[in-house]
Amino acid sequence: MSSAERRYVITLGCPDRSGIVAKISTFLAEFGGWIVEAAYHTDRDTNWFFTRQEVRADSLPFDAAELRSRFATVAAELGSRTDWRVSDTGVPRRVVILVSKAGHCLYDLLGRVASGELDVDVRAVIGNHADLAGITRAHGIPFHHVPFPGPGENPEGKDAAFNQIRQIVDSHHPDAVVLARFMQVLPPELCAAWAGKALNIHHSFLPSFIGARPYHQAYTRGVKLVGATCHYVTAELDAGPIVEQDVIRVDHTDSSADMVRKGRDIEKVVLARGLRWHIEDRVLVHGNRTVVFH
Amino acid sequence: MSSAERRYVITLGCPDRSGIVAKISTFLAEFGGWIVEAAYHTDRDTNWFFTRQEVRADSLPFDAAELRSRFATVAAELGSRTDWRVSDTGVPRRVVILVSKAGHCLYDLLGRVASGELDVDVRAVIGNHADLAGITRAHGIPFHHVPFPGPGENPEGKDAAFNQIRQIVDSHHPDAVVLARFMQVLPPELCAAWAGKALNIHHSFLPSFIGARPYHQAYTRGVKLVGATCHYVTAELDAGPIVEQDVIRVDHTDSSADMVRKGRDIEKVVLARGLRWHIEDRVLVHGNRTVVFH
Amino acid sequence: MSSAERRYVITLGCPDRSGIVAKISTFLAEFGGWIVEAAYHTDRDTNWFFTRQEVRADSLPFDAAELRSRFATVAAELGSRTDWRVSDTGVPRRVVILVSKAGHCLYDLLGRVASGELDVDVRAVIGNHADLAGITRAHGIPFHHVPFPGPGENPEGKDAAFNQIRQIVDSHHPDAVVLARFMQVLPPELCAAWAGKALNIHHSFLPSFIGARPYHQAYTRGVKLVGATCHYVTAELDAGPIVEQDVIRVDHTDSSADMVRKGRDIEKVVLARGLRWHIEDRVLVHGNRTVVFH
Amino acid sequence: MSSAERRYVITLGCPDRSGIVAKISTFLAEFGGWIVEAAYHTDRDTNWFFTRQEVRADSLPFDAAELRSRFATVAAELGSRTDWRVSDTGVPRRVVILVSKAGHCLYDLLGRVASGELDVDVRAVIGNHADLAGITRAHGIPFHHVPFPGPGENPEGKDAAFNQIRQIVDSHHPDAVVLARFMQVLPPELCAAWAGKALNIHHSFLPSFIGARPYHQAYTRGVKLVGATCHYVTAELDAGPIVEQDVIRVDHTDSSADMVRKGRDIEKVVLARGLRWHIEDRVLVHGNRTVVFH
Known part of the structure; x- marks a missing residue:
């Protein structure tokens, strides 16, 4: 529009x-x-x-x-x-963004909002690390740091952290919950609670390379393109309805670190497109497939 | 469909x-x-x-x-x-194809028709050179060789050649006249007679590199992508309504001959898409722009 | 070159x-x-x-x-x-092509050879069906029909058919054996015998959708791009070193049959690129990855 | 690297x-x-x-x-x-960025620098409007507002403004001067002084749509792809050596405002790629063409 x-x-x-x-x-x-x-x-x-x-x-x-x-x-x-x-469309759309350390998707979304390209009200950014607090607050948006226990330590701590996130998120009644390279797997009850409004960006061309370290998997397999996928979050990991995907060419000169770098440019535009279409009610989900009227 | x-x-x-x-x-x-x-x-x-x-x-x-x-x-x-x-759709669509020496678009169209992918009735192929007579006839399609005078010699010969082409084409009442790398510029009266049904493939991303030797122009300008454009033929050279375009990446290792080779793969798919959409009545022309309901 | x-x-x-x-x-x-x-x-x-x-x-x-x-x-x-x-480069490269019923890759390769774009000597085409005998012979190339038993019937017949194919292929001492949508899985001993020179085109963006009916799998998963992969054949199905890949956009309006049609245009160009690079000695295999000096 | x-x-x-x-x-x-x-x-x-x-x-x-x-x-x-x-590579690369009002390229570059992806020292941002002062300073980078006279008023003012810009830029001895959607045409003496280090992003697939309002030109011509070009600035407008280009698909549903929006995503990645290659000494200029060893 x-x-x-x-x-x-x-x-x-x-x-x-x-x-x-x-x-x-x-x-x-x-x-x-x-x-x-x-x-x-x-x-x-x-x-x-x-x-x-x-x-x-x-x-x-x-x-x-x-x-x-x-x-x-x-x-x-x-x-x-x-x-x-x-x-x-006269009622502003509310968005909450979840992040970890990697900032490229968050920088991109905040830039789009600040320049008026993406017409949403970012109510809060929540990070399990505090790295992105500065840029968030520079945009005048509240940042919440909700630390998570490390792998293997204190499993109850993880439940508590997710409860805290849920309270913050739900208090804003968001139209979209954006997992902008949030590196924690949502528990099933959150997937259910936010069904149809939690958008994730996965850093591979799904269904290739589900799970952790997809660029490293891509490097090992020797693929000639790497991609990114914006999808709705469901209880089955990386298996929700796909909203948008795109790819970029790589070759033998690219290390897995180079693939990570090149992939970022795809991740951020794919997520931004997916979010735009979602908040403009362009995405209709049916079963595990989407109709996107863009 | x-x-x-x-x-x-x-x-x-x-x-x-x-x-x-x-x-x-x-x-x-x-x-x-x-x-x-x-x-x-x-x-x-x-x-x-x-x-x-x-x-x-x-x-x-x-x-x-x-x-x-x-x-x-x-x-x-x-x-x-x-x-x-x-x-x-129960009435078969009739197509006449005009060619010169370069065969990649013709080979591609005939292959699509033979394999049942493109549901058209190719009534005739007309060439100002005879190079492509063999493959045409191997597909059971009549080939007409209509020689043109060389540059500078016998201008009336050109008019006569176009008259001959017009008679052959019009005798088939085609739904589409496809200029599949036909290297002669149609005279204005033919552009008018076949308005809205003569499709050309131009070997550049128009409006860049209008006219002759577009790949050589692209090489000289040092572009990083070369393209092709399928458009309706109008009296103004390479300026008719655009139906489809696409590009392919090139780099400094590509000579202009390499660009010609890489570009062929784009030309043939762009022409095939344009022709499919035209014969399925998916292209609506308004002014010099097209609406393509694909 | x-x-x-x-x-x-x-x-x-x-x-x-x-x-x-x-x-x-x-x-x-x-x-x-x-x-x-x-x-x-x-x-x-x-x-x-x-x-x-x-x-x-x-x-x-x-x-x-x-x-x-x-x-x-x-x-x-x-x-x-x-x-x-x-x-x-003064010694012509010999190629044998294996096909089934789908002709788009074969039509495309023969067109490239006939027009002088692809400088190889196609010694023979072998099909487990006879559908493509006509176009092969129209190009002056021998076609061998080697029928395979249907699923479940006469397992020895399959071994015999592969033996017959092996004899024909090996008699030509080819530099490349091209599986141009050949729908039979090569037995391990043929994979070993033709290691590093048997090129397959798989109709998906590997490693997504290994095995049968990849477009149908892609449709069911609701992906937004479909692709094709040219790879060397190894004993593990669809897991050999990747030479080239590409993708094309699809959306909710595309049935799985539409994906098949759109995918063909990617399959044929990906296979043609892979074959060109292979016969020009541009592909160096190391482990399961390739270096492609294109 | x-x-x-x-x-x-x-x-x-x-x-x-x-x-x-x-x-x-x-x-x-x-x-x-x-x-x-x-x-x-x-x-x-x-x-x-x-x-x-x-x-x-x-x-x-x-x-x-x-x-x-x-x-x-x-x-x-x-x-x-x-x-x-x-x-x-042990000596940091210095960059000065020129902007007007549109912030998408600046937001993107600053995000890449802040996240450590782009290893440059942004010495200053200069704007002929003050709109982007806030985000620049939030990143801890000096912002200089150098107002320009409006069209038709006070031509000496323009010379004075360019002199002021030149002094700021030259005081930093930059390795790159980045015109990140700077809407003023550099005078010939600045083109000469910064030859080989002034990079511009033009919002079209050059050589199409040189000059003002390229998206509007693209809309009027009815093209099916819009693009962006990163090139070295020379005295001839939009005619310098091309470093990188890319395109994105548009269709009849896109107004010229939509093309502007879609094009931004291409502009920013094309500029970021061009700048990266430039500062890594990957771009060798010869005549009006570039060799890019990426």
Whole structure:
């Protein structure tokens, strides 16, 4: 969205059948709704229909709450399995970012926010190390240091740390929880609590090189491209629905340290794209696959 | 389209206003039309609306002619400037290909047709040289050799040659005239006669390196990527609406001959993509820009 | 190599130490050897040195056999583990191609050979199906149909078929055996016999999606890019040294059949690049990784 | 360079002839020089030879000054046109950055420096607007605001502003002057004074869309990819030797504002790559082309 004009974004998924588009577009046309952007998709394998519609807020004679109330009737006519939401671009999106020591994704996100490119309200940054406190606070954003016990020591400490993180995160009611190279594996209960809004950046072209040290794995296998994957976090490690991926070329002159360096440029743009699409309600999840209306 | 099922493809462009989608989708829903694929776009600068819809032929109670007749009424209600067509995937698309000596694009197209990937009826290949007669005929396709006078000699000969080409081409009523590295500049009257169906592959990333020897120009300028552009032919050289472009990396070790070689791989895939989208009615031209619903 | 001038290509690998380049370049300079292209690399992890040098044949006062004889002395001084060869671009490279039903890689390779882009002598094409006999013979190349038993039937028949293939292949003393979407897994003894010269194209971005139906696996996982990998064949399935890889973007609108179609364009260029580099002695294998001096 | 070990970097260009590599490598081997990385290239058109060699500092029995003194003799033997330098990775590289209002390139460079990825000493940032003073100073770097007169008003003011910039820049004796989306055209005398060390990022895939508002030009032409170019600044606008380029895909759904946004991600990585290669002495300029040994 290049303009600041306020819009309502309708996203909907339901079993496909004839007449869905007619029903939705007729509903909107009836009230003079001006559709600025519309996308439709049907998944043939599951016969599932998806749509996303951006409507100019000032073209409708009612507000978002009333739109939700009225659209609920339309959605109900499309069957009980219909999954839909209406969001309002006039309400700022809240984001909390989790980090460890590596700063390239955080620097990149903060730069995008500061320059006005990414229109989100970063409520807090939480780190299990304190390295990135300075740059976070220089941007006027609170930084919380939640230390984790080292490997093998004090397993209860880890649970306590995650509880502390959860309290901070949940207090902000975020639209997105961004794991910006956060090096701790979320426990299943957090994966469940933040389902559909926790975005991770994994530093490989998944499903290659799941788990730890993917660039080292890539080096050992001798691949000719390295990549990064932005995906929703689920209880199964690095197996959640993929939002975006990209790759960059490497060759025999690149050590695994060079791959780490080159990969950073991919990680940060892939994460930034994924986050943008998520907060603009462009990503519809169905099973373990995503429809991305970008 | 991965399935062979028959479809009607509706493409339409008109000034944007509220209710267009409702009107079209309601028309189709009324007759039980099953929309298999639908795409919409509004160009903000010109306030022009575009759509393309694929409808299963067996879901409608009438044939393509009747669909055209009935849809004409809908289109008329959208204003006098509305531009639309209905095509039928059950009717094979006819293609004529123009070539010179370089065979990489022709080899590639013939291979795609022979393997069933590209569902077109190649009616004829015409060359101003005879080098590619053999491979053409090995595929069971007629080859016509139409020699051109050399530079500086016999200007009337060129007109005569183009007249001969025009007669051959027009006798096949082609849906696409493909200039697959045909090294002659079409005269304005042929550009006009074949407007919107003559596709050229230019061996540069336009608008860089218009005209002759683009790879040599690219080498001299020291660019780090070379590209190719598939565009509709218009009277202004290499300035027609762009359908598709792509690039490949080169470096200082590449001579201009190496750039020629590397560029071929881009030329052939860019042309093949452009031709596929054209014959599937995925390309809508507006002014000098294209909307490509791929 | 864009010119047809004859060259000797020296490739060498040995433990790294000071003075290797001085030794080789002094040897060549002593006889007036004109180095047209030279590349060096040291792998830090294994401390292994690699070089490839192209020398104009007409700059040396002796032939390839004499060069080999004299260079053997230089190589011996670099230690007993030195691995080297001298090849002569004046001797045509022999290739045998194995195929099944899918023709896109074969069409592409034959087109490159016919147009003079790929300077190899294709001695034979062998198919476990006969579908590609026509196009092969249209290019004047012998086609051998070696049928395989179906799954579950007659296991001895498979051994016999591979024996027949081995006899045909070995009778041509090929520099490369190209598995151009050959759908049978080579038995270990053939992997061993053709080690370092059997090139496969796998239709995924390895190590993702090893084995059968990689595009279907890719579709199910919901990846946003699909790829192809050219690698040397080893006894472990899809695990040999990687020569080249590339990817192409897909999205939610692509069915697995669409991924198959888009992937073909990547498969054929990746295989063609890998084969070119192999026959030009640009690929040096060390352990399970490759150095590619392209 | 992934390790912090100190190295001497020798770069050399001279007319090609037999024996150059032997001469240099023998010189280094004589003193036990351990070549960590070496690259060679010969430009066929101009018959010019290029090399870059990284030698471990601790492998030589003398310091950089002595190496320069001794290597001068070797270079002299290669002819009077030989162009060479020896640099020392132990001496930090100094950089001055020029900006206007757009911050994406500056944010990116500062993040790379802060995270230790880019090993340079940013001495100062100079802006013709003050927008980026805050982030610069948050990184502990001096920011100089040098206002420029508006278009049409007070032409002497522009000269004065450039004089002021020149004094600031030259006082730091920088190895690189980075125009990170600086929107003023350097006067010819500054182009001359900073020849070979002023790097610009142009927001198009040059030579397409030279001059102002390249994304708007790209939108109007309807291209399917937009790009960015890092080049040395010369007196002819946007025509200097190209160091690096890259592109990103756009389509009909992208307004020119969207192209601006997508293009930023390419601009910043292309500039960062170009700057890295420049300060590591990987870029050798010859005429208007570059050899980049990356």
